[in-house]
Amino acid sequence: MRRSRKPIVIASRRSLLARTQAEMVGRALGKLHPNVEIQYRWIESEGDIKLNQSLADIGGKGLFTRTIESVLLKGEADIAVHSLKDLPARDTPGLMIAAVPKRTVVNDCLIAKDGSTSLDQLATGAIIGTSSPRRASQLLRARPDLKIDLIRGNVETRINKVIAPQPNTIHYDATLLAAAGLRRLKKLDLAARTIPTDIMLPAACQAALAIQCRSDDHVTLTRCLPLNNPSSSTAVHAEREILAALEADCHSAIAVLAEPVETGDELTKRTGDQTYRLQIRILSPDGSHCLEFDQQTKTKELRRLIKTAVSQLKEQGADDLLHSQTIGA
Ligand SMILES: NCc1[nH]cc(CCC(=O)O)c1CC(=O)O
Numbered sequence: 001m002r003r004s005r006k007p008i009v010i011a012s013r014r015s016l017l018a019r020t021q022a023e024m025v026g027r028a029l030g031k032l033h034p035n036v037e038i039q040y041r042w043i044e045s046e047g048d049i050k051l052n053q054s055l056a057d058i059g060g061k062g063l064f065t066r067t068i069e070s071v072l073l074k075g076e077a078d079i080a081v082h083s084l085k086d087l088p089a090r091d092t093p094g095l096m097i098a099a100v101p102k103r104t105v106v107n108d109c110l111i112a113k114d115g116s117t118s119l120d121q122l123a124t125g126a127i128i129g130t131s132s133p134r135r136a137s138q139l140l141r142a143r144p145d146l147k148i149d150l151i152r153g154n155v156e157t158r159i160n161k162v163i164a165p166q167p168n169t170i171h172y173d174a175t176l177l178a179a180a181g182l183r184r185l186k187k188l189d190l191a192a193r194t195i196p197t198d199i200m201l202p203a204a205c206q207a208a209l210a211i212q213c214r215s216d217d218h219v220t221l222t223r224c225l226p227l228n229n230p231s232s233s234t235a236v237h238a239e240r241e242i243l244a245a246l247e248a249d250c251h252s253a254i255a256v257l258a259e260p261v262e263t264g265d266e267l268t269k270r271t272g273d274q275t276y277r278l279q280i281r282i283l284s285p286d287g288s289h290c291l292e293f294d295q296q297t298k299t300k301e302l303r304r305l306i307k308t309a310v311s312q313l314k315e316q317g318a319d320d321l322l323h324s325q326t327i328g329a
Pocket residue numbers: 083084085086155176177178179180181205206207208209
């Protein structure tokens with residue numbers, strides 16, 4: 001086959017999950033543009049190098065993504081593929097999200113050494129490895145007896161730290177991981193152990209991928225556009241708007257989920273007049289205080305609902321909860 005057009009260079013982290021995701025996007029782009037060569041640039045991010053420290057301590061959310069973003073800004077790649085939940089809520093100047101592919105299962109999964117598949121099966125005082133304030137506070141809200149211990153490393157490392165620990169290392173009874181990542185890594189038995197969202201609401205943008213490019217690169221933008229799923233995109237942009245408006249950071253125990261509600265109604269599908277359910281949960285580190293928002297609206301009213309949610313949560317004291325110190329700090 002003749003490959004005459006400018007190649008598409010995709011930048012991504014080197015971790016197995018990041019690589020798998022980048023290759024999923026690469027394959028989809030290859031199918032759309034059979035005459036365009038797809039190349040990859042695998043990049044070591046700061047977050048992957050400083051694995052023994054808490055994410056919150058070493059620079060927070062942007063850590064995994066900013067090295068890759070700088071490669072993109074320098075023109076050394078055309079596209080970056082990220083887990084959208086790892087991207088800061090506001091776009092880096094000069095870059096934009098060109099497409100959000102269809103989002104898969106949003107839940108977290110319980111990975112327990114004894115095979116427990118729900119929180120109530122865990123032994124009293126079980127030690128749960130997580131460095132996520134969101135997961136820790138919701139765990140403690142459901143089960144105040146649990147002990148939380150910091151855990152870091154990529155997905156495979158964390159599974160091994162629980163299931164097959166090295167001698168003389170910290171013992172963990174369980175950890176929580178996103179089902180979406182486990183599925184992409186083909187760990188389907190573990191991905192089946194989902195926790196319902198009424199107990200464990202996911203992080204904003206969990207399970208969604210971001211295909212990012214330079215805002216002025218119209219060729220690449222146009223090439224990526226067919227990979228965009230409009231309802232997943234609307235949902236995650238709503239979630240990012242909420243994080244930005246609340247100025248949530250990596251210390252914040254906040255969960256946000258905007259979900260298209262299945263009405264099954266043909267007219268709704270045709271007119272795109274989709275209903276979204278917006279859920280927000282903000283907690284104190286120990287889970288004893290919890291602010292919640294849960295309402296539905298149509299696409300065209302979503303902006304207004306976000307504003308209502310943000311002002312309501314702020315009135316109820318969200319700022320104090322969001323900026324109090326949590327585990328890992
Ligand atoms: N911060 C790590 C990270 N970023 C995205 C995912 C999972 C995949 C996703 O949410 O798309 C994970 C691991 C995890 O939380 O289990």
